[in-house]
Amino acid sequence: MHAGRISRRPAGSARGCRAAQFGLRLRAGEAPVMSSAPRLTGRVVLPGDPGYDDAREVQNARFSRSPRAIVFCQDAQDVVNAIKWATARGAEIRARSGRHSYEGFSVVDDGLVIDVSDLRSVRVDRERGIAVIGAGADLITVYDALWQVGVTLPAGSCPTVGVAGLTLGGGFGLLSRALGLTCDNLLAVEMVTAGGEVVRADAEDNPELLWACQGGGGGNFGIVTSFTFKTHPISDVSIFRISWPWADLERVFEAWQAFAPHADERLTCILKLPAAASGEVSCVGQLLGRGEELRRLIQPLFSSTRGAEPSSASIETMPYLNAVGRFGGLGGDPERWTVHPRQEQASYKNTSAYAYERFGAEAIATLAAGLSSAPTPRCLVQLDSYGGAVGRVAPDATAFPHRRALWSLQYQAYWTAAAEEAECVAWVEGLRRAMLPYVRGAYINYVDAEVEGWLAAYYGPNAARLAAIKARWDPREVFRFARSIPPA
Template identity: 45%
Template sequence: MALKPIKAGTRLTGRVVVPGSPSYRAARMEYNRRISKFPRVIVFCRRTQDVINAVKWARERGVRLRVRSGRHSYEGFSTINGGIVIDVSAMNKVKVDRKNRVAHVQTGNPLARVYRKLWDKGVALPAGTAPDVGVAGLTLGGGIGLLSRKYGLTCDNLKQVKMVVASGRYGAKTIIANKKKNSDLFWASRGGGGGSFGIATRYTFRVRPIRTVSIYSITWKWRDLEKVFPAWQRWAPSVTNRLTSTIEVAAKQVGTIVSTGQLLGGAEELRRLIRPLLQVGTPVKVMVRTVPFIEATQFFAAGDLNLEPKFKITGAFGYKSLPPEGVRMIRDFLSKAPNKHATVWCQSLGGAGSAVSRVSPTATAYPHRKAETIYELSARWRNDKEQQRNIQWVKRFRKALRPYVVGDYVNFPDLGIKNWPKSYYGVNFARLKRVKQKYDPLNVFRFAQSIPVGKQVKQRFRSN
C-alpha cells in the first residue's frame, strides 16, 4: 500500500535553484552533455542539515530525489526530470591530521582540490585522474588511479563515512559507518556505488606521505598496435607494484598508441623498468622524469581536458591478457571508429603483489579484485546527429569483446548492460540488497541501476 504524502512541514535550506532562476541552466548541466534533464528544484547544500532538510522536503511531498557531487555520472543517474537534485558540491572542506595520517574530506570536493589540499600537508590519497570528478561517487564505486597497485583503491583507504539516510516514513537522519558502527553499510560504501543507500557527506581517509614520483609517456604509431598492446599486457601486471600504468589506443584517424605510468621511485629506475616497452615496435616519443606528486596529478589530468562534450562509455575487466583475436578486435573497431574521438583505454590493476588483488573479492563491495586490467571503451561527439552512430559503435564493440573480458566497473555505468548487477557486483549483489533493505526499505534513494529492495512499502512519488 502506498504511503500518502503529508502536508509540507520542512523548508529547503542552502542555495535553492528552480526553473526561471538565472543560474538554473548552469545548475542543471551534467558533465556528459548527452544527458539533458530538467529538475523541479536543485539544492546546493552547504552543511549536513541542508541535506537532511532536502531529503525530508522530498519525502513529505512525494518528490523523487537524486544525489549529486561532481556531475560525472556517465548515464545521468545524478539528475532527474521533475524531481529534486540534492547537490553537495558546496560542502568542500578538507582537514588533515598528518600525525595520525588521516584526512576528513567533505564529499563535495573534486579530486583536483583533494589532491591540492593534501599536497599542502605532504600527503596523498590513492584516487583517480580526472580533476573535476567528485570524491563522493569515485570512492563509493571503488576509486581507481595511479597509486592503486601500491596503496589500493580509494575505497580501501576509507576509514569512515558520514551519511544522511531516510528515517521513518518522512524523515532523514545522519549516521556514521565504519568497521565498528553500521559495519554493513560501511562494507557497501566501499564499491557498492553511489546514491543507493543515502547521501554521503563526509569521509575519513587514511593518507600517505608523498613528495616526488617519476612519470613516463611512450608514443607509438598505429602500425605497432599488434606488437605493443600484447607487450604492455604482459609487462604491466608483472612489474613492481610501485608502478601503475595505462595504455590508450586512439582511433585510426589519430593513429597513435600512448602508454603512461607513475612510479614511486626515481627516473633512472623507471627507465630500466619500462625497457621492455621501449624494445617493442618503434617508439616515436619518449618522456621520463621525476616530478612533485602534485605535478604528476596535473600531467595525468591533462588527458581529460578539451574532450568532446557528449559521450558514451562502457567498461570491462581483463582477468587475463587479450588473445591475438581480441587485439585484432580492437584494431578492427578503431579502424572503423565513428570519428577521431573514439578510444580504448586500459589501466593496470593486479599482479606483482598489487594492493588491489590482495583484498578478498568479498571483503568490500567491489568484487573485481583479481582483474589484471580495466578497460574503458569510449566514443565522443558534439553534433546530435552523430549520437546514435557513436552509441551503437560502443554497444557493438562491447559485444565483440565479451568473450575476452568480464563485467563492468560501476563507475563506468552502462544502461545497455542487461545483467548489470552481476557485471558491477558479482557475488556481492545479494549482500548489497540486504544492506539496502536495512537502511532504505522504502527505496527512497533509487535510480535506473540502484540497488533494489525486496519486499517493500513503496512511497508514492510524483515524478520519474
C-alpha cells in the first residue's frame, strides 16, 4: 500500500498481547492434554491482560462475551495450531476478521477466538488481473492498495468491514450491478480445515469448497487465511444524492422500484427510508461513468416523481477512491483519512429480507406506517437495488441464492441510551414480521437470531448442498455456532 495514504490510529487489540507460545492451565473439569499437543502461537491475549477487553470487543455493543483466549494469527500455521489446541481441549472455536457480526457470533464465552485481522497483505498482479488478499484485510485497506495500481474489487461501503466475512456471505456494494458480488469475483481461497490441514480451493482443486465460500457464510467450513480475486480497472465514477420531503415517501418509493432494479447496470441506486421524524427520504448511488451520463440516466427517476419536488439534488464526478471515502463516511479526500483499525462500537439491531416482486400499495403503506411509529430518529429501512450482473448468475452457480431478487431490504435501529434498546429491538422485529407477506429470504451477512426457518431463509435451495459440503469438511462440527450450517 502507498505509504501515508491512510493514517491509522493504533489498534487497541494489540495492547497487552504476548508473542509467545501458550499451553494455558487446565480449567475445572478439563481433561489433561498430552504435552505434545499443539500450543497457541501468534499474538495471544488472555483474561487479565491489559488488552483483553479491547481484544474481546465486537462492533455491536449489545454483545459482550469472555473468551478463554484470543489468538491473533500471523500466518496459516498459527491458525493450524489454534484449531488443534482448541479441539484437543474441547474448547469452542470462533473465527473472526472484522468483528462486524450483527449478532456478535465471532466471540464466545470460555472458548477460543481465532482472529485473522493481522493477515492484512494485499498483493496485486496487474498483468494477470488478480489480487491475493489476506483474510484480515478490511475494505479500506483493500480499496486503497488496489487503487494504487488502477484496479478495484466490487465490495461493500463500510471501510472497516473485513473482506473475509463479506466475501463468504456474498458481498454486495455499489459496483455489484456492474461487476457482480464480491464472491462472484473470488477465484481461490487458502483455508485451514477442521482437522488442521491447509488446503486450497479453486476451480480445479476442491471446487465444491470454493462454491461454498461464495455465499455460504463465514465460520462454517474452515478458517480462510487468504483470498484470490479477479480485479477490474477503475478510474473516475459519478455519485448522486437526491432528497425529498418524508411526506412524499410513497410516491418516491413507487418511482424508485420502477427504476432502480432495471436501470443501466453500471448504476446502483440505494433508497434510504428513515423514521418519519427525520423529515426526508433520499436516494443515493454511483455510476461507472461521467456526470453528464448520470444526469441523463437518472432523469426517469425525476420524471416519475412529478409532484414530489426534491428538497436537494447533487451529482459529482470524482476518482473512485474519493467516492469510496464519501460513501464510507471518511470524506472525499484520501490524504485526510484517519481510519481506526475497527469501527467504533454502536448499539443496534438490524435484519434483512429480499423483494422478488414490486410492492403494491399495501406493502408500501406497511413500510410507511412502521417508519411513522419508529421509537427513535435513528431507525430506517435501506433498499439496495439488485439486477444487472448480480442477477445474471444462476441461483445455484454459487452458494448465494438470492439472484432473482429485485432489491434487498435492511431494517435498522440504533440507540445510545440503554433504556431505548428493548423498544428499538421490538420495532425492528415488528416491522420485519409485518413485511413478511411481501418479501422472502434474508441475507446471511445481516444475520439475525430471530429469523424463523433461517437455513432456508439465508440459503434457499442451496442449503442441502451446503449441508453435504459441511458433512465432508467438518462432520464433527468443530466450527459450530448459533447459525452455522449443520452437516447432512
